Amino acid sequence: MEDKSKKFMNPYLAGIFIGIFMVLAYYFSGEGLGASGALKSVVVATVDAVNHDYASNASFFKARVGGEHSPAKTWLVFEVLGVIVGAIISAAFAGRLKMEIGKAPKITNNKRLIYALIGGALFGIGSQLGRGCTSGMVMSGMGVLSLSGFIGLIAIFGGGYIIAYFFRKLWI
């Protein structure tokens, strides 16, 4: 019998549904579907909780703290809490809720985890500099035909194809 945890939804159908949820996000809230912005809110809220004086004066933080709500109470944070719930529901139905390390067969677990840490850090920096990540800036930007989304698309995916050869041993 085929392992149902390796059966995925038709990618075009999944894409159409994600597109519909993006339209709902814009229609109700005027927002695209994001992710990195919520991580930024977590960082801002943490720094604000630890040292409010610093956060009120340092230029990265001061625009984001001092409002009437906690910097963690943003639309994106709640959207990402929803993403967490949605992913768990889908994984539970598909039998994919289990602890494991995803990687190509040829590399060791430690190597994979070190590269995941480095890659995450780079994505964290890049998403702040580039004003959003693959979902919030590129996919959602493309949905409203923002030039910014298409520049991001070329930079992330075009850039990826340029450098993929040098990192092929991580994946194949």
Next chain:
Amino acid sequence: MGPLFPQELISEEINILIGFFIGIGFGFFLEAAGFTNTRKLAGVFYGYDFVVLKVFFSAAITAAIIMFFLNHYGIMDINLTFYPQTYWIPTLIGGFIMAFGFIIGGFCPGTSICAAVTGKIDAMIFVLGAIIGIFGYAFSFDLLWKDLRNSGAMGRVNIAEWMGISDGLFILLLTIIAAVAFFAVSIIQKKVVASTNYKL
């Protein structure tokens, strides 16, 4: 007429609650499409699995087509949304840094969150890395990033307008390009999978 929240037609509380439910849909379909699997994601760069390209373009084009009609028939004014402003220099440079992050780390922020909460240890480490990266960025903002982040400001730029064509024509061209790409990658994927014995 939409968008509702920017025109104060719904309260902040309702808006946040709606955000939560929209997130559930987004997370559900990301997981269902296999976006918690780092090998499937990286496959787009090596030709053995193009799920990223298929989902990504289907989603963006579906949204673009629906919003084009909503805007056209006056059901939603796209100009009233929090439309992403274009700062071409930081987006290009930041995007290239994200390309390294994607290839080295095997996720992007949204997919890593889905994967981390469904038990992928590599994704938990990626999320930790992303948070460390944002901390590092925040604390070096004045020194390294502030001027660069605000360079290349172009304001709100619609790509179709920028190219001098109508929105409808641009969406049509984008859809044709995507359809050709979908067809091409399905052939490439078959060939690569056959030659590499790729199995999930």
